[in-house]
Structures are given as C-alpha cells and as structure tokens.
Amino acid sequence: MKITNIIPYPTWVGTRNQLIVKVETDEGIYGWGESGLSGREKAVVGALEHFREFLIGRDPMAIGALWQEMYRSQYFEGGRVLTAAMSALDLAFHDIKGKALGVPVYELLGGKQRDHIPTFATVRGPCGPQMIDQAKELMELGWNAIRLFPHGHENPQIFEPRASIAETAKWCVKTREALGDEVVLGIDYHHRLSVAEAASYCQKMPSGTLDFLEEPIRDETPEAYEALRRMTDIPFAIGEEFASKWQFLPYIERDIHQFNRIDICNVGGLTESMKVAGWSEAHYVDVMPHNPLGPICTAATLHFSAAVPNFSWLETRASPGELYNGFGDGSIFPVQPQLRGAVYDVPTAPGLGVEVDEEAVKRQTFKFWEAPHLRRNDGSVTNW
Structure with a gap:
C-alpha cells in the first residue's frame, strides 16, 4: 500500500475553523485526521504541504517510522505547527491501518x-x-x-x-x-x-x-x-x-x-x-x-x-x-x-469509526478567525 495524496481541509464550522486531513492510498483505503492548532490552520496546511512532498509513495502502515521521519527530517524539528500537522497525519495513518486490518484503532494500541x-x-x-x-x-x-x-x-x-x-x-x-x-x-x-x-x-x-x-x-x-x-x-x-x-x-x-x-x-x-x-x-x-x-x-x-x-x-x-x-x-x-x-x-x-461527507466539506469555506485578544483594565495585553 502506498500514499497517493494528502488533502487538507481547513473548514469553517460556524464558530471557528477546523482542519481535517484526508490521506488517500493506491488501494482505495483512506484515512482521516484532525489538527488541533485552532486559529493558525493556514500554518499547519503549509507544514502538511512540505510533508506531502516526501510522503507520497510511502507505506502508511509504517506509522512509527513515518513519525520519526517527519519529526527528524528538518533541522528545526518540533514545535506546535509541525506536530499539529504530524498529529493529523498520524491519526489518518492509524485510521488506514485499522481499516486495512479490519480492526478498531484501539487494537493497534x-x-x-x-x-x-x-x-x-x-x-x-x-x-x-x-x-x-x-x-x-x-x-x-x-x-x-x-x-x-x-x-x-x-x-x-x-x-x-x-x-x-x-x-x-x-x-x-x-x-x-x-x-x-x-x-x-x-x-x-x-x-x-x-x-x-x-x-x-x-x-x-x-x-x-x-x-x-x-x-x-x-x-x-x-x-x-x-x-x-x-x-x-x-x-x-x-x-x-x-x-x-x-x-x-x-x-x-x-x-x-x-x-x-x-x-x-x-x-x-x-x-x-x-x-x-x-x-x-x-x-x-x-x-x-x-x-x-x-x-x-x-x-x-x-x-x-x-x-x-x-x-x-x-x-x-x-x-x-x-x-x-x-x-x-x-x-x-x-x-x-x-x-x-x-x-x-x-x-x-474498523479504523477510527468516523465517516466524512467529503462533498459537504468541499462546500464549506475557510474564514480567518482570531481568539479574543484580551487586555487588562490598564490596557496591557493578557492571556486568552
């Protein structure tokens, strides 16, 4: 089995965007993942595009090896943007492997x-x-x-x-x-x-x-x-x-x-x-x-x-x-x-147990969204 495509969908869901990711294979089995870096989805999409360049043609069943390669393949390893992208791909790989083996993902764990x-x-x-x-x-x-x-x-x-x-x-x-x-x-x-x-x-x-x-x-x-x-x-x-x-x-x-x-x-x-x-x-x-x-x-x-x-x-x-x-x-x-x-x-x-209406996803649009930029009474910036 080989990866043939990685498709990110940064999608507006009514209150903010959500970034879901589809990984396709040459055997018709596909997997879905999700990134958690809310409010900075475009940055994660960019990371996914970089990963896609060397993941096409690779075996999605080799989850651990792919994780290590994604993490170690750049000098500036780690960081929330890269690991958010890796997270979505890792979930999709588990979804694919569970479906290919006919078992729920927890059996892989x-x-x-x-x-x-x-x-x-x-x-x-x-x-x-x-x-x-x-x-x-x-x-x-x-x-x-x-x-x-x-x-x-x-x-x-x-x-x-x-x-x-x-x-x-x-x-x-x-x-x-x-x-x-x-x-x-x-x-x-x-x-x-x-x-x-x-x-x-x-x-x-x-x-x-x-x-x-x-x-x-x-x-x-x-x-x-x-x-x-x-x-x-x-x-x-x-x-x-x-x-x-x-x-x-x-x-x-x-x-x-x-x-x-x-x-x-x-x-x-x-x-x-x-x-x-x-x-x-x-x-x-x-x-x-x-x-x-x-x-x-x-x-x-x-x-x-x-x-x-x-x-x-x-x-x-x-x-x-x-x-x-x-x-x-x-x-x-x-x-x-x-x-x-x-x-x-x-x-x-088998897999994660979630089904996605991809056509419905394609009909959604991305909208820039920012978490509140909170200030204190004196005008200084504080944490959201």
Missing part, C-alpha cells in the same frame, strides 16, 4: 481496557446561581465530574485577574456546598493567572473545594509551576498546549501535576500520546485528554482512552452545558461518536 469512556462536562454559565443550577442539571443527567469556568471568562475584551479570583473562589465554595462531596469538581483558568494570583485564588478556598485546577498559569517554565505547587494542595491538570513528550518530561519527572491534559491532535497523534501515557503511568499521573475539536479528534481520543490504564475522564463539548457541535450536526460527519448519557461507548468499526 494494545487492545481496549474499558468498554465505555466516562466524560467530564463543563458549566459555561457565569459565576453565580446560574452556574450552580447548570451543574445540578448535569448531575441529574449522569455526570459526576464537572468543570467550571472563572468569573470574567465570558468577556471577549477584558480580563482582570485580581477581580476574577475573589468572586470565583466565593462561588466555587458555594458550588461545592450545593453539589456535595461526591461530585468531582474542577475549574479551568486557561493560563490567565500569575503564580501569585493563582496562589491567592487557591488560598481563598477551604481544602477539598476543588478536585483539579486546570491551566492556572502559563506552562513554558516548569519552575513556576513548582513554586505554585508548594503553595497549594489542589491537583493540577495541565498539558493541553504541549507539543511533544519532551514538554511533558519535567512535569512528570518532578511530580508537578496529577492530570495530563494531553491533546492527541497537537502532541503528535496517537504514536506520541501512547508514549506520554506510559511515562505518566510510571509516575502515577492520570490522563485527562483535551478534546475541544471535532468528531475525528473525539473518536481518536476514545480509542486512546480505551487503551491506556491510567485514564480518568475525557473532555466532552457536547453536553447541555456547552452545546458545542462544530461538525457534530451530522451534515459533515454522518457517522461519529455519540454521547450515551455521560459516557461514550468505545467505537467498534
């Missing part, structure tokens, strides 16, 4: 270790009674792991950290009191705080209020997270921005965090994700995959989640708290994973 994949759902409502009401609704629907967002996150222009943390801490405490101790409760600060701000936030709440704190600060400097680790006992959930196993290395080896928010569409696909999962298992770090994209990412992450022992929850963007569909309306993906209550069943079809 050692076989499944669970039959269904529990998820965590997100409350999008602002801090206040509405947030508590949405969380209670999710619990009634079967979710026992729920993620909150902080005060001020809904403003597309201004985010003032110190104004956020006091109000957020107050309502996190109220939410815990309202929901009880059984539910797993976390919050995503989207790396918008400094070490001092994050420490102040954690110290405003009784121990046990939160079960995980996601991305409180930026992750370029592990030492900053180590400093914060010394000031709070809340488990950290980080890693969705990491683009290789090497970025995970200091966090795993230094016991900085407890949950890996690994994104298979950015880190290098299933090939790299399985290495990070094994490394994490050796250090008793659980994986809590980042899954904000479309059905291809969801399906691939389901196979990954089924095959690793140290799995906790999968992020879902299809709960009533978010109603984020992207490609999920069925017009582009006639076959895709579907939530059953608060869980996904592990796909059983």
Whole structure:
C-alpha cells in the first residue's frame, strides 16, 4: 500500500475553523485526521504541504517510522505547527491501518481496557446561581465530574485577574456546598493567572473545594509551576498546549501535576500520546485528554482512552452545558461518536469509526478567525 495524496481541509464550522486531513492510498483505503492548532490552520496546511512532498509513495502502515521521519527530517524539528500537522497525519495513518486490518484503532494500541469512556462536562454559565443550577442539571443527567469556568471568562475584551479570583473562589465554595462531596469538581483558568494570583485564588478556598485546577498559569517554565505547587494542595491538570513528550518530561519527572491534559491532535497523534501515557503511568499521573475539536479528534481520543490504564475522564463539548457541535450536526460527519448519557461507548468499526461527507466539506469555506485578544483594565495585553 502506498500514499497517493494528502488533502487538507481547513473548514469553517460556524464558530471557528477546523482542519481535517484526508490521506488517500493506491488501494482505495483512506484515512482521516484532525489538527488541533485552532486559529493558525493556514500554518499547519503549509507544514502538511512540505510533508506531502516526501510522503507520497510511502507505506502508511509504517506509522512509527513515518513519525520519526517527519519529526527528524528538518533541522528545526518540533514545535506546535509541525506536530499539529504530524498529529493529523498520524491519526489518518492509524485510521488506514485499522481499516486495512479490519480492526478498531484501539487494537493497534494494545487492545481496549474499558468498554465505555466516562466524560467530564463543563458549566459555561457565569459565576453565580446560574452556574450552580447548570451543574445540578448535569448531575441529574449522569455526570459526576464537572468543570467550571472563572468569573470574567465570558468577556471577549477584558480580563482582570485580581477581580476574577475573589468572586470565583466565593462561588466555587458555594458550588461545592450545593453539589456535595461526591461530585468531582474542577475549574479551568486557561493560563490567565500569575503564580501569585493563582496562589491567592487557591488560598481563598477551604481544602477539598476543588478536585483539579486546570491551566492556572502559563506552562513554558516548569519552575513556576513548582513554586505554585508548594503553595497549594489542589491537583493540577495541565498539558493541553504541549507539543511533544519532551514538554511533558519535567512535569512528570518532578511530580508537578496529577492530570495530563494531553491533546492527541497537537502532541503528535496517537504514536506520541501512547508514549506520554506510559511515562505518566510510571509516575502515577492520570490522563485527562483535551478534546475541544471535532468528531475525528473525539473518536481518536476514545480509542486512546480505551487503551491506556491510567485514564480518568475525557473532555466532552457536547453536553447541555456547552452545546458545542462544530461538525457534530451530522451534515459533515454522518457517522461519529455519540454521547450515551455521560459516557461514550468505545467505537467498534474498523479504523477510527468516523465517516466524512467529503462533498459537504468541499462546500464549506475557510474564514480567518482570531481568539479574543484580551487586555487588562490598564490596557496591557493578557492571556486568552
């Protein structure tokens, strides 16, 4: 079997673009992948065009060797743009190999270790009674792991950290009191705080209020997270921005965090994700995959989640708290994973188990989209 074409589709899906990639072969078997570098899809398309030049004519079944060649074939190896492109191709290669062998992708990863994949759902409502009401609704629907967002996150222009943390801490405490101790409760600060701000936030709440704190600060400097680790006992959930196993290395080896928010569409696909999962298992770090994209990412992450022992929850963007569909309306993906209550069943079809209406994809158009460029009240730029 030989690769005959690689086709990127940067496609507008109503709220932003999504980059899906088709890999075709001379035997009529094709695979689908997805890139996770939202907002910079054109850069990933450029990387895919470079990879295409030497991948045409190669055997897509040689997944590990192709991964190494893609990574090592340039002097300036690595980086989020290149690994986002590699991720999409790696998923497509797994899809092809599963279809060629007639097995689900999890069989290529050692076989499944669970039959269904529990998820965590997100409350999008602002801090206040509405947030508590949405969380209670999710619990009634079967979710026992729920993620909150902080005060001020809904403003597309201004985010003032110190104004956020006091109000957020107050309502996190109220939410815990309202929901009880059984539910797993976390919050995503989207790396918008400094070490001092994050420490102040954690110290405003009784121990046990939160079960995980996601991305409180930026992750370029592990030492900053180590400093914060010394000031709070809340488990950290980080890693969705990491683009290789090497970025995970200091966090795993230094016991900085407890949950890996690994994104298979950015880190290098299933090939790299399985290495990070094994490394994490050796250090008793659980994986809590980042899954904000479309059905291809969801399906691939389901196979990954089924095959690793140290799995906790999968992020879902299809709960009533978010109603984020992207490609999920069925017009582009006639076959895709579907939530059953608060869980996904592990796909059983050969390959990833996703079907794409390529003609519907071709009818879509790319639109430039930017994430909010947030500023503080004094006019300075801050993190989105």
